[in-house]
Amino acid sequence: MDTDQQLPSPNLAARMTVWITRRGHATTIGKPVIFLSLILCWFSLTSLGAWQASPEPVFVRRLADALYAPFTFLAPQDSYLNQAESALLTDPLLWFGRFFGAAIPIYAIVWGAIAWGRRRMAHALLPLARGHVILFSEPGEGDGIARRLTLDGEVVIQAEVEPSPERIEVMGNLGIIVVDASLPMALRRSNAEKASRLVVWGAHDAENLARALEIGELLTSRHEDILVRIESAQMHRAMRLSRSILTRQDARLRPISLNQAAVRAALANAELTDAAHRLGLARVEVGIIGHSQLLEEVATFILRHAWSAGLAPPCINIDSAYTSHWQGWFDLHRQAFESYPRVLGMHTEPVSFANNHHTLTNDATLSRIVIDLGDDAATIEAAFRICLHRSREQELNYTIQPVTRSAHSLRALYCNGEMDFDEPISLALHCHAGSLMSRQRDQAAARKHLVYTEGLPDEADLPANKPWRHIDETHVHASRAAAEHDPIKKSDLARLGDSEAAQEQMHRNEHERWSAERLLDGWLPTVDRAATDIKQLLHRDLVPWEELNASDKQKDAAQVEALIAQKRKDEG
Structure with missing residues (x-):
């Protein structure tokens, strides 16, 4: 069954990119605190140790030794007086001071290198990423989706028009990589050909569709769907019924909607x-x-x-x-x-x-x-x-x-x-x-489609008699509607039982539900039950239950019988 369950997971390069983009466990406040703590430990321990170990009897000279000693321990050495056998080396406080003194420049160098280079390292790893999600959106518009996908373990690259350095920093700390959305550069930088999903999520349907079409034409070897936000009911229907909206046959535009979700x-x-x-x-x-x-x-x-x-x-x-x-x-x-x-x-x-x-x-x-x-x-x-x-x-x-x-x-x-x-x-x-973008969002719908196709003769020349991955969006919509209706079928089954009369009643109800769904999706009945015409959206089975022949009724019966079989299996 070809569903979203088979989408590739993010690879090591994709996850390393997110890890580098995030700040370390020390926050913006925490890093200076660590640095100041190192300085305090270095200066106080070294000064105290030098005061105790100094052979100078004069107070002023002894104080000078104590104040001078910390600066000689900013790098590892034998002693702050350059005396290999000095008694100062045996003092525990001076040993600790030597450690903290050496740690200060090392920490500063590492901190500076990470702050300067982590963005560059992340962008260097992006071309190696696989299985990630690319989200084209306006600033702030797709943040909710990006954050939810990140919490679900996905690697998200958010493409926006001219993102500011501050926004790149803020989103990076949340584990979301932000790149400039200029095409085709954004597709190359984010390795779109190897992404698991590509999403266009803006505020305006027409702009979303235009951007998705442009992306679809620029991709050369991508075989996954392009999810595009469409809220208008009219445009949603138009997209479901436009089978060749892209000139490339290996790419599909799949409309998604917050309202529908x-x-x-x-x-x-x-x-x-x-x-x-x-x-x-x-x-x-x-x-x-x-x-x-x-x-x-x-x-x-x-x-x-x-x-x-x-x-x-x-x-x-x-x-x-x-x-x-x-x-x-x-x-x-x-x-x-x-x-x-x-x-x-x-x-x-x-x-x-x-x-x-x-x-x-x-x-x-x-x-x-x-x-x-x-x-x-x-x-x-x-x-x-x-x-x-x-x-x-x-x-x-x-x-x-x-x-x-x-x-x-x-x-x-x-x-x-x-x-x-x-x-x-x-x-x-x-x-x-x-x-909206779950990897399992269409599993139940794909199972419904499988039940439908298994009940058809192998030679049946019907528009929906294809593998799930290749059926038109209007048939995907029909399978989703059938899957969403399962709770009502289960309730009817619990109320009526599975007697022959009850099953006949449920078969009829399933046909009427399917007919209403097809009509609302733009389909109309043919004249005198002529052959189905997918181009004109005419379907021969859009007739009252009594006018269906036995083989046509079996398509509706198969959905109910599959549910009854599953119920008996669960009870057994």
């Missing part, structure tokens, strides 16, 4: 579907107050994820005060929503707009309300107000899930208070940096 961390579980079953609701229905790119990801994720056997299709109810802000997202998925009745055989609208805020917060069919007003202070005010209202209305069963852009302090406000909130959706980068 935050949503997956908060919602890729069975809490919503379990609550709907427990409360006797017909479906998972989520209310949304506000508008942001993250809330758009929340809406899309709910519609493709919250499918459970025995429940109607999930739906989203949006506060009408934000209708105009959602128009772009709605237009992006308009064809998908129009195809719902034809593909799923149902006439339920997946998206609706509440008449007003009061109607939304008094809707007893809601499972959850997600709030993001773009500002933590405004979100806090709205969340606590709605939570108080819900606590006074016994017929309301929904929970409240706020979005936070700050770190742990606001999370504690929601989680440690007396009011009952769901775990906030956090946009703090350090919470998701590991999952």
Whole structure:
């Protein structure tokens, strides 16, 4: 299975580069303290020893010997009077003074050499590095990812435009090597051809994509993916569906998103579907107050994820005060929503707009309300107000899930208070940096793809019937969605059992979940079940469950049966 698990680990040269770049165990304050301690020991011990051992009876001459003696011990020698058999050599204090005196210039020389040359030594080792991560970012923009990867044992080279010496020093002390991002020099200096991963993480999608394309064209023998930050849903879909965005076929641009990582961390579980079953609701229905790119990801994720056997299709109810802000997202998925009745055989609208805020917060069919007003202070005010209202209305069963852009302090406000909130959706980068670029991030998705391909005939000419490493990004996305749905399948299996009737119900649910995910990713059904056309994004299997033949149904059944087999294996 070709997944990120097989990425090479940093080699010795890469780790030595980081070790040299870091300061030693002595800090900026500690090094002068050590130096002053050596001077104090050298001067006091040598002076005291010379005072005790001096044969001079006159006080002034004896004092002169004591004050002069330390300066003769700055380098090893027989005695400070150059007398080989002097009784002064037998005095213990003078022996210690001789040691500390010799240590002072040696320490000063070594300290100066390291301070002057460690950056040069580090850059000299960079061309020998292997298995490291190269992160192209704006100053401060990618620090969270770089620090998290460093804590995870990775060797990170951060490429920025004209980094200042102070920033190079500060980041170097954290174990992060900073180089100038000018192309193609940055690729040569950081040995990009041998890096395990190359990441473009800036604040603007268009600039990130342009930089990633330029890097992809400059690399000559690299076979790993280039991860590029894309937050826009429209551009994300465009990249997933652009199979030849690079002229080089051995390089791939893989879009990654902080918003998507935050949503997956908060919602890729069975809490919503379990609550709907427990409360006797017909479906998972989520209310949304506000508008942001993250809330758009929340809406899309709910519609493709919250499918459970025995429940109607999930739906989203949006506060009408934000209708105009959602128009772009709605237009992006308009064809998908129009195809719902034809593909799923149902006439339920997946998206609706509440008449007003009061109607939304008094809707007893809601499972959850997600709030993001773009500002933590405004979100806090709205969340606590709605939570108080819900606590006074016994017929309301929904929970409240706020979005936070700050770190742990606001999370504690929601989680440690007396009011009952769901775990906030956090946009703090350090919470998701590991999952964005983990070496194991696609293991479960790759296993899903393997189950799919093993159930196909060898001669099956299907777009996704390829090894994991070579399938298009749209099929990678489908496999990830299938893997994220496993908690709900396991919950359904625990609730329904593994009888034949229960399995049939779960097979149908899996097909409907897959159909919704494909529609939301831009695919449409073919006319009269004609052959799948990947160029026009038309799929022959986007039809109601009843219209599938036995072999097509087996593709959905294989995912459920693999889960049942794994459960029996774990229990046995």
